[in-house]
Amino acid sequence: MTPIVVIACPTHPGHTNPLLPHAAYLTKQGFEVHFIGGEAFAPGIEQTGASFHPTEDFPLPLELFDLPPTPERFMSELKQVFVDTTPARMDALKRLLESLRTAHPDRDVVILQELMYMGVWPYLQGAPLPAGYTTFPPVITISTVPMVISSIDTAPFGPGLPPDASPEGRARHAAMYAAGKPLMDDFLQYTNSTYATLGATEPVTRAIFDHWSLGTGRFLQPCSPSLEYPRSDLSPAVTFIGALPRKDLSSELPEGLIPEGNTRKIVFVTQGTISLDYTALLVPTIEALADREDLLVIGVLGVKGASLDIKLPANARVLDYLAYDAILPCTDVFVSNGGYGGFLHGVMHAVPMVLAGEGQDKAEVATRGEWAGIAVDLKTNRPSVEQIKQSVDGVLKDSQMKTRCLAIKKENQDLDCFKQVEKAIMQA
Secondary structure, three states, rough: OOOOOEEEEEOHHHHHHHHHHHHHHHOOOOEEEEEOOOHHHHHHHHOOEEEEEEEOOOOOHHHOOOOOHHHHHHHHHHHHHHHHHHHHHHHHHHHHHHHHHOOOOOOEEEEEEOOOOOOOOOHHOOOOOOOHHHOOOOEEOOOOOOOOOOOOOOOOOOOOOOOOOOOOHHHHHHHHHHHHHHHHHHHHHHHHHHHHOOOOOOOOOOOOOHHHHHHHOEEEEEEHHOOOOOOOOOOEEEEEEEOOOOOOOOOOOOOOOOOOOOOEOOOOOOOOOOOOOOOOOOOHHHHHHOOOOOOOEEEEEEOOOOOOOOOOOOOOOEOOOHHHHHHHHHHHHHEEEOOOHHHHEEEEEEEEEEEEOOOOHHHHHHHHHHHOOEEOOOOOOOHHHHHHHHHHHHHHOHHHHHHHHHHHHHHHHHHHHHHHHHHHHHHH
């Protein structure tokens, strides 16, 4: 008999939406799937065939996003957005696990948690188990961000530096880890204090990012190895499962957005759904390409009902909201702020990218895109008009980048992420 699958996600689109296709696949394969998520995702979760179970929603500290992208800001975001939600996430998981044990006393349960769900850790650190359990169910961790695992071959996660396995590179990485240790130790102490208040008796002793990634013994990274830095010391707990396949959403493309018989190259630009200061990237992209009669620029604002209060040039169109899978099949260059979900959509459509991101994981995404040969990294979240103009023109002229995009798309397709997750569940 197949185990009952519990999928657990934080209440943010970038951490929840990538797990919905897995829920749909698993239910079609005959698994009983229960999905913990935010109330806003209830309709989408139920459409997958999974049972929805709510967990408390917490507003994002948007005031932090206006501050410079320093390590201190990053730690503050992690505390407020994730660590501080641990009690609520633990409680939601406890309620569900106890109800499953009552309803199915003899069924095995496997938990598939998104990397930042947080609710399993007090239990795995010694807190009293939910009623009816003598051991905690096996947990598989699946990421929705670039790999945060430390390595002698990579710099600490955050600033967006490429890998370097040379003796000089490793020495530089070691110095960077040492310099950041006081801040990370403070964060680890904060996290352990949170877990202790919830009954944990065994403090986390290793780097917290490594613990969150590898502490369950099973870690799934949703890309091919070519999109991650090689690490000579990579844990065998890591499995590369490939990115989600693209959906056919051609029917959602607004009629007339792309004129019939269009021969112009299409540049698609978006800043995602959180960074809504359109003067950072979207407006400069429109301005940079305004005189290009050979291009059609399509901008998406990322929020339904949003509008852009500028006079558009003749070659530009702006929509409030549009699914990436509707526009990317027509796109020649994808200009983005480096969100990982959007990046992987670009990968699966084999679209060369121009990435302009800082803060959260965005610098890391942009650096990986350039390192893999499928993107230009502008190394800022507020590029100049001239930077964008030169980068888009360079991408359009670089046939090798398109060839590389096609090869990496195939790598990810061949891994078959749905089968990989199913296999991990059955082996848990």
